[in-house]
């Protein structure tokens with residue numbers, strides 16, 4: 397599975413804790429992240445993370461583009477709801493696309509834990525069916 401990890405600055409310590417706690421689950425998957433979050437996750441876990449641009453510089457849009465191609469299976473986006481973000485439209489666009497493509501998305505630590513445990517239990521396996529079915533993608537277009 398392809399997993400995107402994104403955290404706003406105030407949430408990066410949480411992301412480091414989450415990634416370290418669920419390292420054994422994450423290591424079986426392909427990890428993607430916005431620039432600074434990717435470094436935080438790589439440092440916390442030692443795992444390989446494909447890093448895109450930093451969020452404010454277009455990283456959210458790059459991950460959004462993968463969602464729009466149905467090439468992202470799960471997104472953990474630890475948003476900071478208490479700080480205004482200069483790239484709020486990009487954040488909203490990414491979340492909107494996840495809803496368009498029924499991509500599982502967690503925006504806080506608690507839901508992220510449930511998603512990762514669900515991933516481990518096979519509850520996200522339906523994504524393989526979605527990705528393997530091109531007509532499904534056309535259906536969304």
Ligand SMILES: O=C(CO)COP(=O)(O)O
Nearest residue numbers: 430431432433450451452
């Ligand atoms: O701003 C972000 C998501 O909107 C995160 O970007 P960074 O991981 O580069 O800090």
